[in-house]
Amino acid sequence: MNIDRIHFVATGGTIDKRYDPLSGQLYIGAPVLPEILARAGIEGKVSEVLKKDSLDISESEREQLAAFIAALPEHQVLITHGTDTMGASAALIEPRVPGKTVVLTGAMVPWSIAGSDAAFNIGVALAAVQILPPGVYIAMHGRVLPHAAYVKDRAQGRFIAG
Amino acid sequence: MNIDRIHFVATGGTIDKRYDPLSGQLYIGAPVLPEILARAGIEGKVSEVLKKDSLDISESEREQLAAFIAALPEHQVLITHGTDTMGASAALIEPRVPGKTVVLTGAMVPWSIAGSDAAFNIGVALAAVQILPPGVYIAMHGRVLPHAAYVKDRAQGRFIAG
């Protein structure tokens, strides 16, 4: 249950979105993981592998992400990821990481916006990655389930247990 | 791993502190648990048992808290509590709750103040209470340990694994 055994991986997604006053649009900024961890008195190893809205992740980029996770020496990996294709990344990662516990999380509201669920979700994922047996999980809305059992319902804007 | 199986219990502490403009002092306000859960899309059963700085909890109040937890029908209980005597409450609760998983958490910085660790800590505790076997645990700084193994060092202002 040592934080040093965990690798944090940022890929972009809603959690990292910020507002650009010039364009009036949201864009994906630097990972919010370090700031959220620091508030809780934690320093963690954070790697930024992608910086994408998850709908824009190509298959080769998803392969690159899976290869990166597979090659990590750590057996506990927490990934921040856009919610729309979180399940697709999880499915690709799973066969590559026997013996590892991988938890994907993200946010419905960007960390930069009032009322964000980002810090809470990372907390949920961080506990789960330290406790759960090997496997690839999704942590959202206070629940942590094997990825194939927790699917985003885009009409409702939330994950539903299958 | 159903949220309905969890009972949330607020006892006051730093996490619930707010600012009173008249006196210029911090006081313990209504529990922040409902707002933090709502941001993550969760509705939970929240009971307010005490509303105290944990240094001001009397032994009879601590007994009352332990009795309340023991009497709950739920087997998963998340308690928000001041950090200074979180360990004392955990020690008193433990022999009363065989078969239950109880996780205590709180905050080093009030939820109402910029840079608070409150939402993150409740996320950590919420995952832990759903996954860990029966026992009484403390969740702070991203770690969840059996209460006797995780003790607050007041000089450093953080919990240290014993």
Place this chain on the structure above:
Amino acid sequence: MNIDRIHFVATGGTIDKRYDPLSGQLYIGAPVLPEILARAGIEGKVSEVLKKDSLDISESEREQLAAFIAALPEHQVLITHGTDTMGASAALIEPRVPGKTVVLTGAMVPWSIAGSDAAFNIGVALAAVQILPPGVYIAMHGRVLPHAAYVKDRAQGRFIAG
């Protein structure tokens, strides 16, 4: 210098933008004026006349806004407005409101997003509308100038004194 003599008018714009988790887009929500005023211990009369990105305000809507301002019994009017066509609305309003002090303001970053200038800008505009002689002014970046002398440079994303 009585707050009761001021009429507050919301028309939408960046200041009122909020995040929609379903679409991942920003939309114009309820006016933020009442919340910002309440924080400062002020209750004000707020009318919502439009709810538009200012690039989407039609000429007939701009006429409707000018007519609304002209018809108000108050001689001090503070308008929140999108920055892109704030000057166009000011120019249309000016000939209709002899004897009135009208100050338009808005925000470069929505009130709902970290680092917003909204509360500050409304403070600047509120002081100005109480002190300045009749005329139509723009208040942004801590300055208050007659509208024709303070023009948005969209490349720089700020107002420049002409």
Place this chain on the structure above:
Amino acid sequence: MNIDRIHFVATGGTIDKRYDPLSGQLYIGAPVLPEILARAGIEGKVSEVLKKDSLDISESEREQLAAFIAALPEHQVLITHGTDTMGASAALIEPRVPGKTVVLTGAMVPWSIAGSDAAFNIGVALAAVQILPPGVYIAMHGRVLPHAAYVKDRAQGRFIAG
């Protein structure tokens, strides 16, 4: 109406209070003026003259503050100050600054705490200091009045026009 002509002076007070997790107490931190101005796209000259709860300002310190304001080359001075003795400082400053416009402001809730009035109040004061004729004024709750006409009612926790 050029920002360069204004000197900003911080003296501490509620506006600058922050939370110390070790002691659980609020303390007076670095001035918040630069951050609040930066959000609005403004750079200003900020001097920190005192760093005190205004109830703890001694008469010699108040003299020192008045002498500092009197010696400034700028004719527009915005002072952030604790609310409890804002009036006493204003009264001492007034005879020393003929020809200058001095506006004192502060906050009922620290900038570091949710719901603060700090940014709004500084906005009000900044407009006022640029527009009003020479004199010493207090800006709070959206109003700006000559200091002797605007007195803090400590029971109500707000300034009342005399």
